[in-house]
Amino acid sequence: MGLREEKKAATRELVSDVATGLFVARGFDAVTVAEVAEAARVSVNTVFNYFPTKEDLFFDRQDVVVGRLAAAARDGGVEGVRDAFLAELQREEATTGLSDTAGFWAVVEGSPALRARLRLIGELAEAALAEALGGDPEARVVAAVVAGVDRALHAEIRRRVVAGEPPAVVREAVGELASRAYGRIGF
Structure with missing residues (x-):
């Protein structure tokens, strides 16, 4: 895997981990994608580039x-x-x-x-x-x-x-x- 792919994989994993933590702490319906993006220090568009829907973000596997x-x-x-x-x-x-x-x-x-x-x-x-x-x-x-x-x-x-x-x-x-x-x- 090249450096670009490694960075993409790391970003995807970071966003997923941050989202899971927020969902477990506050509940799925109480957390917005914008809050996930802010906590992961990425844009909302970046979140949607990796996860087309909020449900995809939760069920990342x-x-x-x-x-x-x-x-x-x-x-x-x-x-x-x-x-x-x-x-x-x-x-x-x-x-x-x-x-x-x-x-x-x-x-x-x-x-x-x-x-x-x-x-x-x-x-x-x-x-x-x-x-x-x-x-x-x-x-x-x-x-x-x-x-x-x-x-x-x-x-x-x-x-x-x-x-x-x-x-x-x-x-x-x-x-x-x-x-x-x-x-x-x-x-």
């Missing part, structure tokens, strides 16, 4: 989340999705929402716009998974089931994290739940 099921399926089918989830859980991958995220998820719960975006991200992930599995009607049905299990497992992580359970306890309980759930659907 949504592209990774949308693509993760499809990538796992391309590497190993539905079993690959299960195995990838379990591996992500064990290493406390940031997108699992397992560690240091109680404030983040409380912000989501407090904002109808963020809850709607979370549903959209889930729908996009399911569509990408369906394409990775072949894109035919059967693939779409299998993707709906697998994506539903994935969403339910992530919802269980969020519920437990917000309730204050330690990451190690959540990881073990959700890992066991994932194994049972995927077993019930035949994987």
Whole structure:
């Protein structure tokens, strides 16, 4: 990566970190993009160059989340999705929402716009998974089931994290739940 790309990546990360701090402290709906820009010492246009919407600013890793099921399926089918989830859980991958995220998820719960975006991200992930599995009607049905299990497992992580359970306890309980759930659907 060249110097220009490094500076862009650093600016994007700074803006995202500042925004997340403000959103967690004050709530998503109470913070404006102008306030984020001011706190990050960049222009509002700079914020929008990196994040087209305020929701994109909050869910700054949504592209990774949308693509993760499809990538796992391309590497190993539905079993690959299960195995990838379990591996992500064990290493406390940031997108699992397992560690240091109680404030983040409380912000989501407090904002109808963020809850709607979370549903959209889930729908996009399911569509990408369906394409990775072949894109035919059967693939779409299998993707709906697998994506539903994935969403339910992530919802269980969020519920437990917000309730204050330690990451190690959540990881073990959700890992066991994932194994049972995927077993019930035949994987």
